[in-house]
Amino acid sequence: MAEIRLWNTRTRQKDLLDPIDPLNVRMYVCGPTVYDRAHMGNARPVIVFDTLFRLLRHVYGADHVTYVRNFTDVDDKINKRSQQSGRPISEITEETIGWYHEDMDALGVLRPSHEPRATGYIGEMIAMIEGLIRDGFAYEAEGHVLFSVETYAEYGKLSGRSVDDMIAGARVEVAPYKRNAMDFVLWKPSSADLPGWDSPWGRGRPGWHIECSAMSLALLGESFDIHGGGNDLMFPHHENEIAQSRCAHPEGEFARIWMHNEMLQVEGKKMSKSLGNFFTVHDVLEQGIPGEVIRFVYLSTHYGKPMDWTAEKARQAQETLRKWRGLTAGIEPAAPPAPEVIEALSDDLNTAGAIAALHKLAGAGDAAGLKASAGLMGLLQDGMGAWAEGPRVDLSAHETRLAGARAAAMESKDFSEVDRLKAAYVAAGLEVRMSKGGVELLPGAGFDAAALEALK
Numbered sequence: 001m002a003e004i005r006l007w008n009t010r011t012r013q014k015d016l017l018d019p020i021d022p023l024n025v026r027m028y029v030c031g032p033t034v035y036d037r038a039h040m041g042n043a044r045p046v047i048v049f050d051t052l053f054r055l056l057r058h059v060y061g062a063d064h065v066t067y068v069r070n071f072t073d074v075d076d077k078i079n080k081r082s083q084q085s086g087r088p089i090s091e092i093t094e095e096t097i098g099w100y101h102e103d104m105d106a107l108g109v110l111r112p113s114h115e116p117r118a119t120g121y122i123g124e125m126i127a128m129i130e131g132l133i134r135d136g137f138a139y140e141a142e143g144h145v146l147f148s149v150e151t152y153a154e155y156g157k158l159s160g161r162s163v164d165d166m167i168a169g170a171r172v173e174v175a176p177y178k179r180n181a182m183d184f185v186l187w188k189p190s191s192a193d194l195p196g197w198d199s200p201w202g203r204g205r206p207g208w209h210i211e212c213s214a215m216s217l218a219l220l221g222e223s224f225d226i227h228g229g230g231n232d233l234m235f236p237h238h239e240n241e242i243a244q245s246r247c248a249h250p251e252g253e254f255a256r257i258w259m260h261n262e263m264l265q266v267e268g269k270k271m272s273k274s275l276g277n278f279f280t281v282h283d284v285l286e287q288g289i290p291g292e293v294i295r296f297v298y299l300s301t302h303y304g305k306p307m308d309w310t311a312e313k314a315r316q317a318q319e320t321l322r323k324w325r326g327l328t329a330g331i332e333p334a335a336p337p338a339p340e341v342i343e344a345l346s347d348d349l350n351t352a353g354a355i356a357a358l359h360k361l362a363g364a365g366d367a368a369g370l371k372a373s374a375g376l377m378g379l380l381q382d383g384m385g386a387w388a389e390g391p392r393v394d395l396s397a398h399e400t401r402l403a404g405a406r407a408a409a410m411e412s413k414d415f416s417e418v419d420r421l422k423a424a425y426v427a428a429g430l431e432v433r434m435s436k437g438g439v440e441l442l443p444g445a446g447f448d449a450a451a452l453e454a455l456k
């Protein structure tokens with residue numbers, strides 16, 4: 001059996017994955033807050049942990065892995081969206097979850113074993129909060145329940161911060177009823193116009209952090225193998241999850257391995273809704289970029305490194321996938337996938353190394369090995385390759401035509417025909433490269449063969 005090693009934020013080293021129960025390897029990943037379409041940054045953890053899910057299923061057996069990714073469907077951002085738009089909350093969350101499934105399916109992502117919605121686990125959250133109050137880890141104040149960070153000596157250990165650092169670095173909400181500025185909300189009161197549930201502390205709603213603690217406990221138990229999410233969640237969200245879960249169930253370990261993906265960036269800054277520097281997965285798919293091209297681009301960079309999305313990366317990925325789709329058309333995948341690919345993935349999910357191994361398989365003409373190994377990474381899946389089908393247009397005739405027009409224009413000094421052709425090629429989704437050496441036409445993501453046909 002392949003040995004899987006994963007970088008563990010908690011221990012700051014690559015740890016061997018030694019499942020608590022190899023017959024049920026368990027992973028929890030923080031999912032989206034559902035009030036808007038997922039942006040390209042949000043897709044990164046989804047693709048990363050889907051690839052890990054696929055590897056775990058391969059190594060331990062598809063029936064021996066439980067993967068939970070939640071939907072946060074109660075949150076102040078959702079309330080605000082509802083108030084601004086005048087639409088009911090349930091309508092917004094249902095619609096957003098539908099979009100999320102559509103978009104992630106298009107990226108070749110498997111549905112997790114469970115996709116719990118926070119609103120389905122309010123009773124479990126209340127029970128956990130009651131236990132925390134009973135055991136002295138939390139207190140009630142003015143209708144709120146707060147977790148007292150001073151009661152948990154290891155608070156801040158995951159991200160390696162002291163409580164003083166955290167106070168200095170974080171935008172902590174100062175409230176008169178807090179005993180310590182770092183204490184965080186487990187439960188808060190709801191006015192009549194906000195969603196609320198009856199509780200021992202009056203009608204209210206949960207804080208964000210307790211949602212993940214309650215859902216992971218209900219579906220995975222007190223101890224499980226892997227917890228994942230973006231590194232933007234490490235503090236405070238994951239510190240708070242740990243504090244709540246470890247104090248509510250001191251006999252359990254909560255999560256053994258903590259994995260954090262780095263951010264998708266735009267000009268050196270995290271792509272985020274608050275900065276407004278985002279574009280959605282839906283936008284990119286609508287531009288005609290196939291989902292598996294997006295997936296390939298993401299997997300080309302190790303999850304632990306920041307990355308940018310660029311049109312050039314997408315173009316190269318599309319070219320490679322087109323070639324590989326041609327090579328593997330009608331071929332049955334070999335079983336099992338190539339050992340080099342499994343080895344790379346087992347080394348802290350080295351997807352870039354695995355893609356290098358796929359290139360070698362393709363270079364050696366091992367179509368069956370390529371298909372099986374790419375399949376393990378969610379690439380070259382059946383039913384996702386329609387974009388690569390259909391007759392390939394012979395661009396060489398167009399290249400000759402443009403080169404001829406240019407040669408004529410050099411003589412006549414009238415470049416109007418060259419300009420007309422160039423504009424038509426660009427409009428058809430081609431990239432036009434003209435140098436002294438010659439003319440090259442490269443199909444981009446939005447390539448439209450029909451538009452070329454129409455070119456007179």
Ligand SMILES: Nc1ncnc2c1ncn2[C@@H]1O[C@H](COP(=O)(O)OP(=O)(O)OP(=O)(O)O)[C@@H](O)[C@H]1O
Pocket residue numbers: 030031032033034040041042043044045229230231232233261262263264265270271272273274
């Ligand atoms: N730029 C990014 N790159 C990679 N992962 C990201 C990025 N932005 C958010 N994520 C991840 O997306 C997942 C969903 O998070 P969530 O729904 O809370 O995002 P969000 O709060 O809507 O995003 P934003 O940070 O833009 O407000 C989390 O695991 C988070 O770490």
Ligand SMILES: [Zn+2]
Pocket residue numbers: 029030031212237241
């Ligand atoms: Zn979480």
